[in-house]
Amino acid sequence: MAPMPTEVLIWKLQGNTHYKDGKYLKAIESYDEALRRVSTEDHALILLLNRCQARLSSQHYDAALEDAMAVLDMDKTNEKGLFRAARACYGLGSFTQSRSHLVGLVQLYPRNKAAINDIERCEHRLREQAGDFNFASVLDEAVNKQPSPHLDRATYIGSIEVRKCAIESHGRGLFTTKAVKAGELLLCEKAFTTIFASDDRKDVTEVHHPKNTKPNGSKWRLKLRGELAANTFVKLSRNPSVVPAFADLYPGPDADEKIDEDTNLPDVDDAFVQYRIIYNGFGFPSNTYEYHWKSAQTPDDLKEDESGSLGIWISASYINHSCYPLVRRSYIGDMMIFRAQADIPVDTELKFGYISCLETYEQRQKMLEKWGFQCECQVCLAEKDHSQKKVKKRAKTIEKIIEHFEKNTGTDLGVYTDLLNALDSTYINPPAIEPRKAMIGPIINLISACHSDGLAAQVIELSLRMLRGLGFDFQVTSAAFKITRWGFMVDEVVVALADMADGYGAVNPTLYNDVLEMAKTAYEIMCGERVSWDLTYGSERRGNLGDSAGRVEDVVDGVQGLSFG
Ligand SMILES: C[S@@+](CC[C@H](N)C(=O)[O-])C[C@H]1O[C@@H](n2cnc3c(N)ncnc32)[C@H](O)[C@@H]1O
Numbered sequence: 001m002a003p004m005p006t007e008v009l010i011w012k013l014q015g016n017t018h019y020k021d022g023k024y025l026k027a028i029e030s031y032d033e034a035l036r037r038v039s040t041e042d043h044a045l046i047l048l049l050n051r052c053q054a055r056l057s058s059q060h061y062d063a064a065l066e067d068a069m070a071v072l073d074m075d076k077t078n079e080k081g082l083f084r085a086a087r088a089c090y091g092l093g094s095f096t097q098s099r100s101h102l103v104g105l106v107q108l109y110p111r112n113k114a115a116i117n118d119i120e121r122c123e124h125r126l127r128e129q130a131g132d133f134n135f136a137s138v139l140d141e142a143v144n145k146q147p148s149p150h151l152d153r154a155t156y157i158g159s160i161e162v163r164k165c166a167i168e169s170h171g172r173g174l175f176t177t178k179a180v181k182a183g184e185l186l187l188c189e190k191a192f193t194t195i196f197a198s199d200d201r202k203d204v205t206e207v208h209h210p211k212n213t214k215p216n217g218s219k220w221r222l223k224l225r226g227e228l229a230a231n232t233f234v235k236l237s238r239n240p241s242v243v244p245a246f247a248d249l250y251p252g253p254d255a256d257e258k259i260d261e262d263t264n265l266p267d268v269d270d271a272f273v274q275y276r277i278i279y280n281g282f283g284f285p286s287n288t289y290e291y292h293w294k295s296a297q298t299p300d301d302l303k304e305d306e307s308g309s310l311g312i313w314i315s316a317s318y319i320n321h322s323c324y325p326l327v328r329r330s331y332i333g334d335m336m337i338f339r340a341q342a343d344i345p346v347d348t349e350l351k352f353g354y355i356s357c358l359e360t361y362e363q364r365q366k367m368l369e370k371w372g373f374q375c376e377c378q379v380c381l382a383e384k385d386h387s388q389k390k391v392k393k394r395a396k397t398i399e400k401i402i403e404h405f406e407k408n409t410g411t412d413l414g415v416y417t418d419l420l421n422a423l424d425s426t427y428i429n430p431p432a433i434e435p436r437k438a439m440i441g442p443i444i445n446l447i448s449a450c451h452s453d454g455l456a457a458q459v460i461e462l463s464l465r466m467l468r469g470l471g472f473d474f475q476v477t478s479a480a481f482k483i484t485r486w487g488f489m490v491d492e493v494v495v496a497l498a499d500m501a502d503g504y505g506a507v508n509p510t511l512y513n514d515v516l517e518m519a520k521t522a523y524e525i526m527c528g529e530r531v532s533w534d535l536t537y538g539s540e541r542r543g544n545l546g547d548s549a550g551r552v553e554d555v556v557d558g559v560q561g562l563s564f565g
Pocket of ligand 1: 173
């Protein structure tokens with residue numbers, strides 16, 4: 001090969017130095033200059049490979065793929081060209097293409113260990129794309145990558161698709177493409193972009209609604225939004241091939257975007273990104289199973305908003321809201337998981353709670369204002385019609401229950417049964433339409449107290465009562481236990497089922513396994529996976545029946561010391 005002309009060589013060496021210093025964008029600029037001056041194919045190939053590597057390192061996957069393909073056009077067996085083409089495809093989530101470049105490479109260069117390893121990595125991703133996740137390893141990866149768990153995983157899209165909703169103002173929604181069972185995995189999606197609460201806070205401008213300069217959220221959240229917007233902007237400008245998917249997200253009613261005639265897309269500017277983040281950004285906790293455990297042990301008024309991180313998930317963004325959700329979302333690192341929280345027929349619109357569905361009707365509507373709609377789900381329609389008298393009576397009954405807790409007068413379950421009946425009478429519709437949300441806190445506390453005191457029959461009775469109040473139906477015989485209808489899901493349902501399994505373990509061991517299986521399914525719905533069950537519901541943490549040691553430290557003050565004779 002002829003020597004490189006000096007001017008080209010200087011730019012190339014400068015590029016190499018920038019690359020070694022981690023200044024990938026500067027390296028790319030230097031290789032651009034060198035390539036502009038190059039006159040032979042041999043030299044161009046070397047420079048393209050170098051620029052491809054710098055583009056890979058700076059996550060310019062589209063451009064890296066162009067470089068790698070240009071190399072392969074000149075030399076289709078080029079080892080580095082094949083490898084870098086594979087890496088660029090991987091970065092773009094095209095695992096089949098990535099694997100195909102690697103398989104070609106290994107046929108030519110069987111000793112290329114990195115390529116052999118990458119084939120295995122691609123095969124893992126392809127299995128994940130088909131819904132086969134090893135959740136134990138996903139959890140491990142999330143722990144190992146703290147505090148910013150960007151996971152090396154693929155997206156699985158289950159039996160769901162985006163369709164137009166029957167009511168035009170609802171826009172598009174997610175619908176089932178076949179009947180699904182409670183607990184079924186519907187989506188396990190890798191984030192498009194995220195910003196973790198634990199990430200170093202940069203000096204970024206807060207993001208307000210582009211047409212409204214007044215802040216409409218906490219300063220912390222606005223700053224997070226600003227950082228998410230910056231990350232998203234970088235990703236979009238580096239990889240034009242991902243712009244259409246992001247552009248398709250709902251931009252809100254105020255975005256008036258001009259469509260570029262060539263690309264058929266709006267310009268990727270600040271407002272383009274910010275509008276979509278405002279309407280499609282998800283706040284999320286760093287670890288759902290830990291959050292679940294804490295949440296299930298905490299009374300409603302003390303529950304904290306743990307959604308300290310913020311992210312964009314493209315497929316998940318098409319889901320609409322309901323205060324009686326059919327889908328539960330959970331998170332492991334930057335993966336969002338959707339599971340069915342009931343048996344759902346085909347062609348049903350799936351919805352979940354954008355906000356806490358445990359808030360009052362008025363609070364929920366207020367919280368939904370930022371998305372520009374009022375919820376008209378079955379619970380909202382029922383609660384909207386509630387007479388103030390009934391709501392007042394409910395509040396008074398809850399006060400009485402708390403009073404009983406505080407006075408530690410809970411020696412007789414009968415008092416509570418009367419109070420729970422009084423609470424029940426403040427609802428108009430059957431529980432399947434109007435779940436008895438106000439009962440969750442009091443009953444779970446009673447269940448906990450009975451569990452600590454080893455009162456198996458009472459644990460079972462109270463758990464069944466809570467589940468019935470939330471709209472669940474069961475088939476219980478002396479030989480089998482089955483949930484025939486899943487109701488309104490909250491973290492406390494898992495606790496009730498787990499405690500109920502312990503109760504049956506003591507009085508009718510035949511049912512123990514059935515109820516435990518239901519508890520684990522409920523856990524999977526709430527946490528996304530069941531491999532962490534022992535960490536949260538193992539006896540060390542939760543305590544055995546009749547053993548007050550386990551969760552006492554986590555349980556509300558009012559329950560401590562309660563005992564039933
Ligand atoms: C994240 S997007 C959901 C997907 C959106 N429907 C679409 O077509 O892309 C949020 C927006 O969907 C609409 N939406 C969601 N849930 C709704 C509901 N229950 N009733 C009416 N509109 C709803 C609102 O316009 C809301 O701002």
